[in-house]
Amino acid sequence: MTNKELNLKSVFLRKNLLKYIYIAKAGHTGGSLSCVDILNVLYNRVLNVNPDDFKNPNRDRYIQSKGHCVEALFVTLADRGFFPESDLETLCQYQSHYIGHPTKKVHGVEQNTGALGHGLPICVGEAIAAKLDNKKHRVFTLLGDGELPEGSNWEAFLSASHYKLDNLYAILDYNKQQITGSNKDVMNTDSVREKLESFGWAVKEVDGHNLEQLEDALNSGAFEEGKPNFIIAHTTKGKGISYMEGVLKWHHGVPSEEQYALAMSELNEMQALIS
Amino acid sequence: MELDKINETELKLGKANQVVFSETLQELAANDTSIIAVTSDSRGSGKLVPFGEKYPNQIVEVGIAEQNLVGVAAGLAAAGKKAFAVSPACFLSARALEQIKNDVTYSDNPVILVGISAGVSYGALGTTHHSLHDYAVLRAINNIVVVAPADNFETEQAVRHAAALKKPVYIRLGKKEMPFLNEADKTFEFGKGRVVREGDDLAIIAIGETVYPAWLAAKKLENELGIKTTVVSMHTIKPLDTDLLDRISANGRPIITVEEHMVNGGLGDACASYLFQKGSRNPFHIVGIPDEYTVTGSQVEIFSHYGISEEGLFNQGKEMMSQYSK
Numbered sequence: 335m336t337n338k339e340l341n342l343k344s345v346f347l348r349k350n351l352l353k354y355i356y357i358a359k360a361g362h363t364g365g366s367l368s369c370v371d372i373l374n375v376l377y378n379r380v381l382n383v384n385p386d387d388f389k390n391p392n393r394d395r396y397i398q399s400k401g402h403c404v405e406a407l408f409v410t411l412a413d414r415g416f417f418p419e420s421d422l423e424t425l426c427q428y429q430s431h432y433i434g435h436p437t438k439k440v441h442g443v444e445q446n447t448g449a450l451g452h453g454l455p456i457c458v459g460e461a462i463a464a465k466l467d468n469k470k471h472r473v474f475t476l477l478g479d480g481e482l483p484e485g486s487n488w489e490a491f492l493s494a495s496h497y498k499l500d501n502l503y504a505i506l507d508y509n510k511q512q513i514t515g516s517n518k519d520v521m522n523t524d525s526v527r528e529k530l531e532s533f534g535w536a537v538k539e540v541d542g543h544n545l546e547q548l549e550d551a552l553n554s555g556a557f558e559e560g561k562p563n564f565i566i567a568h569t570t571k572g573k574g575i576s577y578m579e580g581v582l583k584w585h586h587g588v589p590s591e592e593q594y595a596l597a598m599s600e601l602n603e604m605q606a607l608i609s
Numbered sequence: 610m611e612l613d614k615i616n617e618t619e620l621k622l623g624k625a626n627q628v629v630f631s632e633t634l635q636e637l638a639a640n641d642t643s644i645i646a647v648t649s650d651s652r653g654s655g656k657l658v659p660f661g662e663k664y665p666n667q668i669v670e671v672g673i674a675e676q677n678l679v680g681v682a683a684g685l686a687a688a689g690k691k692a693f694a695v696s697p698a699c700f701l702s703a704r705a706l707e708q709i710k711n712d713v714t715y716s717d718n719p720v721i722l723v724g725i726s727a728g729v730s731y732g733a734l735g736t737t738h739h740s741l742h743d744y745a746v747l748r749a750i751n752n753i754v755v756v757a758p759a760d761n762f763e764t765e766q767a768v769r770h771a772a773a774l775k776k777p778v779y780i781r782l783g784k785k786e787m788p789f790l791n792e793a794d795k796t797f798e799f800g801k802g803r804v805v806r807e808g809d810d811l812a813i814i815a816i817g818e819t820v821y822p823a824w825l826a827a828k829k830l831e832n833e834l835g836i837k838t839t840v841v842s843m844h845t846i847k848p849l850d851t852d853l854l855d856r857i858s859a860n861g862r863p864i865i866t867v868e869e870h871m872v873n874g875g876l877g878d879a880c881a882s883y884l885f886q887k888g889s890r891n892p893f894h895i896v897g898i899p900d901e902y903t904v905t906g907s908q909v910e911i912f913s914h915y916g917i918s919e920e921g922l923f924n925q926g927k928e929m930m931s932q933y934s935k
């Protein structure tokens with residue numbers, strides 16, 4: 335896949351996640367748009383995972399800690415061939431396995447998440463196991479910035495550096511917003527870089543909507559030998575849809591028919607620009 | 610109480626109980642600066658945005674950190690504040706359980722824990738967001754009153770009583786609009802169930818948002834089959850109203866319990882345990898969420914899947930009555 339095709343895929347995934355949120359009349363719109371570029375790069379450039387051999391013990395692990403942004407994950411997995419995209423028409427419906435958070439009932443999902451602050455500790459366990467078994471695969475998680483105050487994250491930050499887990503990558507979707515307001519107003523997590531470095535992690539900062547920067551950071555190997563890797567991806571909540579960007583209510587807002595049409599036309603324009 | 614008063618035919622629809630919680634807390638806070646709401650990025654779902662705007666000095670936000678939420682609330686309570694720790698019931702009663710056990714109940718810091726969007730209110734968000742364990746775990750902890758109001762009246766009363774009690778309380782609330790039940794009865798006391806419908810043939814003991822479907826089923830049983838059913842809103846699961854259980858079980862009639870909770874360790878188990886130990890042998894059936902991977906869907910869909918519905922409880926009552934009269 336060329337870089338241009340990868341950029342087009344980001345637009346396609348945005349359209350799709352909006353489509354299924356619109357059909358389901360439910361979903362975490364802003365945060366999905368904020369992390370979908372990260373997922374695009376992970377699943378199309380970084381992760382060694384195969385829909386036909388998903389249980390391969392040597393696969394890379396991706397555990398989405400900010401589970402509420404499941405729509406971004408589901409459309410990415412569908413696009414990678416883990417399941418037919420049309421399955422997503424049942425999103426959030428009675429007896430569907432495609433619910434509002436990742437579950438292992440869906441092919442391609444590593445762990446059931448949704449309660450914040452659980453992904454990283456599980457990744458620490460996976461990364462320790464990989465080291466114990468001399469396996470070369472890597473372990474990735476995606477954290478929300480509002481999620482950071484969960485104490486379990488800081489317990490895991492300590493464990494990861496204690497066990498020198500340089501096979502572990504934690505990506506922070508740093509959109510600076512959560513439900514109630516900005517991180518600054520709700521619970522200040524400024525100086526994340528300094529905090530993580532002081533916990534013994536190697537840190538890189540990237541533009542979380544710049545696919546090349548993301549790929550560079552995620553594919554250049556361990557940032558420092560013996561240290562877990564932390565990627566601060568600076569992002570915008572609602573990225574790509576003008577009226578959603580940085581607007582709080584789109585955390586779990588569902589577009590009306592008109593808003594949906596407007597979003598699609600904006601994405602069509604973006605698509606035309608890239609092509 | 611006169612039967613025609615209590616057995617109303619139509620119920621007036623109210624608000625969601627968690628809205629009433631917020632309104633009541635605002636009323637209390639207006640005259641009591643010791644009232645503090647503690648939130649974990651949860652003020653929107655707790656309907657506390659207006660509270661925060663009106664009383665910015667009476668809200669403490671801890672961010673997404675439920676353990677910290679309960680610990681901080683315990684400290685506030687120890688310092689004499691009436692701390693209401695408000696967070697989705699699923700996280701409050703699971704993530705912060707050790708803080709509840711040690712810092713609130715064991716240390717006797719009178720925090721009022723408000724579990725919002727409880728049970729399966731979050732529907733298709735799935736098991737991470739459901740609280741089907743909270744009665745069970747909190748029943749196993751000493752020194753806490755556990756309450757799930759059925760309607761707006763009980764909610765307002767529960768919030769007022771909790772604010773005055775100076776003891777740990779857990780109030781479990783849903784987000785669906787609830788009708789007013791038995792408006793003739795304006796009494797409320799923790800540990801005293803409210804009879805919201807009377808009849809001698811059968812009893813349904815319900816709690817929280819399941820009281821309404823129980824009431825509907827009772828009405829249908831009477832209208833279609835002439836089966837007269839007592840319906841209880843057993844809003845306080847701990848301490849349990851054993852006097853009322855004595856009264857209901859006395860004539861040997863079948864008893865159904867219903868709850869928005871796993872069948873293990875909740876209201877049904879609490880009632881069964883009491884009744885069996887005192888020797889009553891009433892036909893008894895627990896309706897709730899079974900011990901299985903919970904079906905996915907909205908709250909209404911999950912309810913009807915497991916018979917927590919007018920139809921499901923009607924059928925259960927009908928079946929038990931036909932067995933019983935054989």
Ligand SMILES: Cc1ncc(C[n+]2csc(CCOP(=O)(O)OP(=O)(O)O)c2C)c(N)n1
Nearest residue numbers: 365448449450478479480481511512513650
């Ligand atoms: C333990 C826990 N507490 C609360 C929630 C409810 N919740 C879901 S998303 C969210 C805000 C998340 O903010 P952030 O991590 O910044 O995510 P993003 O901005 O990327 O959507 C909250 C409070 C939850 N899912 N888990």
Ligand SMILES: [Mg+2]
Nearest residue numbers: 479480511512
């Ligand atoms: Mg955020």
